[in-house]
Amino acid sequence: MRLEKISIQINNDNIINSLDLKINSGEIFVLMGPSGSGKTTLLKGIAGLLPFASGKQTWENGTGTTGLVFQEPRLFPHLTVVENIAFGLRVRGISVKERKAMALNFLKNLQLESLENRYPHQLSGGQQQRVSLGRALILNPDLLLLDEPFASLDTSLRLDLIEWLYELQRNLGFSILWVTHYIDEALSVADRIGIILNGGLQQIGIPSELFQKPASEKIAQFLSLPNRFSRGQWRKWFQYELNGLQTQDRGWIDPKHLQLIDEGNRSGEGNIEEAACIISGFVTKVRPSREGYSITVLADSKSLEVNTTGWKRVPKLKEKIRIRVPFEHIHWYSE
Amino acid sequence: MSNGWNEDGWKMWRINELGHQINKHKGLLGILPALLFMLIFFLGGSIHSVTLSLESQPVHGQQDQFWAYKELLNLSFFRSVGITVGMAAAVAVFSGVTGLLAALLLAERFRQWKWLQIIFQLPIGIPHLLSAYLLMQVFMQSGWYSRMAYHFGWIDSFESFPVLVHDDWGIGVILAYMWKEVPFIVLLIYPFIVKLISDWKETAMVLGGSFFQTVRWVIVPILLPMWVGGMWVVFAFTLGAYEIPALLAKTSFGSIPVMAFQEYSQFGLERQPLAIAMNLVLAAISLLVGCLLIYLQLGWYKKGRRVW
Known part of the structure; x- marks a missing residue:
């Protein structure tokens, strides 16, 4: 599916502005953006629920169909699981017998065998969302639109369903435009990720590209990239002219690449190669993480995040600390 | 302790x-x-x-406790029961269907026109007797509509205007009741229809459903218990009310509430048990219909179906 110069207005306000997007066959395209950026509006526009003010939507094979799954399952409360799944088939005029057989057959894909006669309130949250997905998928859409489909579920169930849907998509081969605000969700399924801000797609790329080279400070901020500083600040810490493109005037570094230097053991300091610097600061926050600790250090009025591995040494609050910053791990991007 | x-x-x-x-x-x-x-x-x-x-009275020289009910056991009363129940059922069904269509239109097309909703609710505040009188004034063969039709040359004489008041089929009675009861049905179901449309229209649309299909397969089934309940209220009320048939039906129509009122007020105290017996028959029919609807509703919910 391809969108060319799409604009969508609600109450004369431009929510989507001249947006271009191409989703390839069998691809999972994850759309991310802050609240109010126009993600849901775009999905509703593609699904035909909102009209385009301008631009056009085209399909590789001339015509195409979409299926939309909302954040809440929105199952019809008076219909059973099978009747809910078969609703779209009923709309298409398929006979009762045929649509029931198709729906029952599809239950295997949804891992909902033996629940066909249950009503929505008799299902768990995860089962309800699977029925909702099944209701859209049984219509065999060319593009499945997902509007934060698992956001209302608890973490473990959410991860299970992401894995299940990913496997299902890889088996059946349909395309997905998947809206989420969970970065881990995006990274675990996306073939490509698009960032939408203020109704426009600001950057599209494969996940690693997006994190390594954010197109702007706004995107870096949205992605919650840590340790983002201007080239001038890095130059001050490194105390020499930095290599690289001068247009890339900001840089960030992953907290796991920063290394704490023990004040009691300065032996490591002598081995510092040229492409690294030492920053002194004070510990302002210590939080345990799965790998060890996440430590916030205040240096030159700037906060740095440092991740440590293991739980042996716990830095204390207000403790003076030194951090080794390897230059090669800084990712540079434009303001 | x-x-x-x-x-x-x-x-x-x-x-x-x-x-x-x-x-x-x-x-x-x-x-x-x-x-x-x-x-x-x-x-x-x-x-x-x-x-x-059950107040006993002498019949053929013997006290009879069931004389009032025995007096009702005749073809003429059975015919009246048929007419009264049929009339109430017709009013309930017509009001229910018209009220549903009006509420759907108001909710889907005219939600921003608040004044239209207010106009729809006005008849609720008008007493039944007055509404019957108003209807008589406009629908009689010498009434407003007849005169207008004559004035525009649509009919040759007032007598050519269809008989809608004191007619054979009780059309005037049905129209007068509907004028009152349609707004009641609208008032009852309108807020729920607004909520149901906002909840389900989008969902049905993404599955390819048209608005008509959404109404037929989603909104009406979910609304059914309340809608049918409203129609039952209209049925029970119409079954027992006498003002409108007294004014708009012809004398030989045989509406039981009118007959009961006449027995109660015009033929002396000794006929009062008969009037009460007539009303009790209507009450029993109304309760029977109510129980049947509850039974059907329980069957609808039996397997665990829910509407909210």
Whole structure:
């Protein structure tokens, strides 16, 4: 599916502005953006629920169909699981017998065998969302639109369903435009990720590209990239002219690449190669993480995040600390 | 004391227990006054009516307790029952269907036109007697519409205007009741239709459903218990009300409430048990229909189906 110069207005306000997007066959395209950026509006526009003010939507094979799954399952409360799944088939005029057989057959894909006669309130949250997905998928859409489909579920169930849907998509081969605000969700399924801000797609790329080279400070901020500083600040810490493109005037570094230097053991300091610097600061926050600790250090009025591995040494609050910053791990991007 | 409790301890426990019980049943306590009011008036009134209808009178020289009911066992009364129940059912169904269509239109197309909703609710405040009078003034063969039709040359004479008041089929009665009851149905279901459209229209649309399909397969089934309940209220009310048929139906129409009112007010005290018996027959029919609807509703919900 391809969108060319799409604009969508609600109450004369431009929510989507001249947006271009191409989703390839069998691809999972994850759309991310802050609240109010126009993600849901775009999905509703593609699904035909909102009209385009301008631009056009085209399909590789001339015509195409979409299926939309909302954040809440929105199952019809008076219909059973099978009747809910078969609703779209009923709309298409398929006979009762045929649509029931198709729906029952599809239950295997949804891992909902033996629940066909249950009503929505008799299902768990995860089962309800699977029925909702099944209701859209049984219509065999060319593009499945997902509007934060698992956001209302608890973490473990959410991860299970992401894995299940990913496997299902890889088996059946349909395309997905998947809206989420969970970065881990995006990274675990996306073939490509698009960032939408203020109704426009600001950057599209494969996940690693997006994190390594954010197109702007706004995107870096949205992605919650840590340790983002201007080239001038890095130059001050490194105390020499930095290599690289001068247009890339900001840089960030992953907290796991920063290394704490023990004040009691300065032996490591002598081995510092040229492409690294030492920053002194004070510990302002210590939080345990799965790998060890996440430590916030205040240096030159700037906060740095440092991740440590293991739980042996716990830095204390207000403790003076030194951090080794390897230059090669800084990712540079434009303001 | 057992458990090592002294007298004060037991006293405190009893106070706590009382508080716990009151708290546990506070819902029931809350509705108790209304429940007692309803039970006393309903049961008391019902028992009194049954007693009155069974008041014995001499028939062929012997006291007969069931004379009023025996007098009703004739073809003419059965015909009246048929006409009265049929009329009430027609009013209920026509009002229900028209009210549903009006509420759907108001909710889907004219939600921003608040004044239209207010106009729709105006007839609720008009007494039935007045609404019958108003309808008579406009629908009679010498009424407004007849004169307008004559004025525009659509009919040759006033007599050519269709007979809608005091007619053979009770059309005037049905129209007058509908004028009152359609707004009642709209008032009852409109807020729910607005909510149901906002909840389900989008969902049905993404599955390819048209608005008509959404109404037929989603909104009406979900609304069914309330909608049918509203129609039953209209049925029960129409079954027992006499003002409109008294004014708009012809004398030989045979509406039971009109006949009962005449028996009650015009033929002396000794005919009152007959009037009460007629009304009790109507009450029994109304309750029977109510019970049937509840039975059907329970069957609808039996497998676990829910609407909210």
